[in-house]
Amino acid sequence: MSEMSTGLTATLILLAIALFVHEPWRWIGIFIGNRIDVQSPWFQWVRSVATALVAGLVMRLILFPAGALAGLGLGVRGLAMASGIAAYFLLGRTLAVGVGTGALVLVVAQSLFG
Amino acid sequence: MIPADDYEPPRPETDDAAEWRGLSRSAVFRRGLAVALTVPGLILAASSAGFGALSRDAGFSLFNSVFMMAAFFALPAQVVMVDQMARGASLSAGALVVTLTGIRLLPMCVVLMPYLKGPRATRLGFLLAGHFIAVTAWMEGWRRLPHLPAEHRLDHFLGIGTGLLGSTLIGTAFGYELAGVVPPLVSAVLLFLTPVYFLLSLIAAAAALSDRYAIVAGVVLGPPIYLLVPGFDLLLTGLIGGTIAHFAARHREARP
Structure with a gap:
């Protein structure tokens, strides 16, 4: 498969995978979402499933990261995440402040303890 | 924590809608x-x-x-x-x-x-x-x-x-x-x-009590599920965590 990573063959493979095994989930979701009664317990349940799923993704990205983030210690990553959440709640619930604080703490903590 | 009023997704228009008129x-x-x-x-x-x-x-x-x-x-x-x-x-x-x-x-x-x-x-x-x-x-x-x-x-x-x-x-x-x-x-x-x-x-974006429960459930369950069944972890975390959150919130809100 790796020898096909360049060129038109790879483009066609990527297109086929995107169109036939990835995009259909979106189509099914739209189909269901178009018909579901938003007051029904089913809709409320799907909403909770989507929320828990994204929260799980967050933990995976922090605890089991890929690439350069994996080079930083777990303590540094955890501290930065906790600082971002704390800054969000303590400093006026602004998204940019929380994200910015988290990034800043990551850099400082890595420079001090890394 | 005070449970939020029951959340209805397409909420009635707020005052913000006025600035979009026309x-x-x-x-x-x-x-x-x-x-x-x-x-x-x-x-x-x-x-x-x-x-x-x-x-x-x-x-x-x-x-x-x-x-x-x-x-x-x-x-x-x-x-x-x-x-x-x-x-x-x-x-x-x-x-x-x-x-x-x-x-x-x-x-x-x-x-x-x-x-x-x-x-x-x-x-x-x-x-x-x-x-x-x-x-x-x-x-x-x-x-x-x-x-x-x-x-x-x-x-x-x-x-x-x-x-x-x-x-x-x-x-x-x-x-x-x-x-x-x-x-x-x-x-x-x-x-x-x-x-x-x-x-x-x-x-x-968490408006309802079930949203907050779902965030906590996903955060808590995500890592162990990833370690047990990598690949299926997000789906299972969503299904298990979301279901627990859904019923926990309904149970809590049903109490007087």
Whole structure:
């Protein structure tokens, strides 16, 4: 498969995978979402499933990261995440402040303890 | 913690809707495009740069890296795709993991769809909107659309999606070209921005008690489930955590 990573063959493979095994989930979701009664317990349940799923993704990205983030210690990553959440709640619930604080703490903590 | 009033997704219009009155469809679309220049848009562009660098490492051409970004428009699917190809996995194994990461888009599309329905909705509009549903665009739609008059929601979301798609394509190309030039700490910060933004957005958008329970359930259950069944972890975390949160919130709210 790796020898096909360049060129038109790879483009066609990527297109086929995107169109036939990835995009259909979106189509099914739209189909269901178009018909579901938003007051029904089913809709409320799907909403909770989507929320828990994204929260799980967050933990995976922090605890089991890929690439350069994996080079930083777990303590540094955890501290930065906790600082971002704390800054969000303590400093006026602004998204940019929380994200910015988290990034800043990551850099400082890595420079001090890394 | 005080339980929120029972949440109804297409909320009645708020006062914010007044400022959208009388805007043309293209003005509404352009306001959506501008979301690409806000913090979430910039974070997504930075994450895309991380993907561009990863894709280059795996031996993909610049064109195919950018094409993958446009065709999937979902970073987790792209990352596993690149990872599988780099490890020389078979095409069917690659397709299987990609489809597993795609399942998570289903509930996200279901819950955003009621916002997109409106007098100007068309089937093509829905399909396009669906393609833009990945975490960032979903999050921004979730936060912003309730404040718009119903007739503007689809146009605005298409603007959000188009703007974010543009910034991811530019980000991917940048990351591809700059790979290896930036120090590892900078790359690490870029990769760190995404989860922090996701979590804070979930917290910001949590309106009902079940939302808050679902966040906690996902955070607690995600790691052990990942260790037990990697590959199926997101789906299982969503199903188990979401179900627990749903019934716990109903139980709690049913009490006097």
